[in-house]
Amino acid sequence: RHPLYGKYIRRSTKLHIHDENNECRQGDTVTIRQCRPISKTKSWQLLEVVERPAG
Secondary structure, eight states: OOTTTOOOOOOOOOOOEEOTTOOOOTTOEEEEEEOSOOSSSOOEEEEEEEEOOOO
């Protein structure tokens, strides 16, 4: 909830992540870590895929 107005807020962040083995799919829940800059916008690295959506 917003501290002043009390409105419920949903936030999300899109990050450019280095997925070396190309194992992620859209909708996966993953664990990432920050690393050295790999490209202009990529400075995060995939550690593991925690959960895949059913189907």
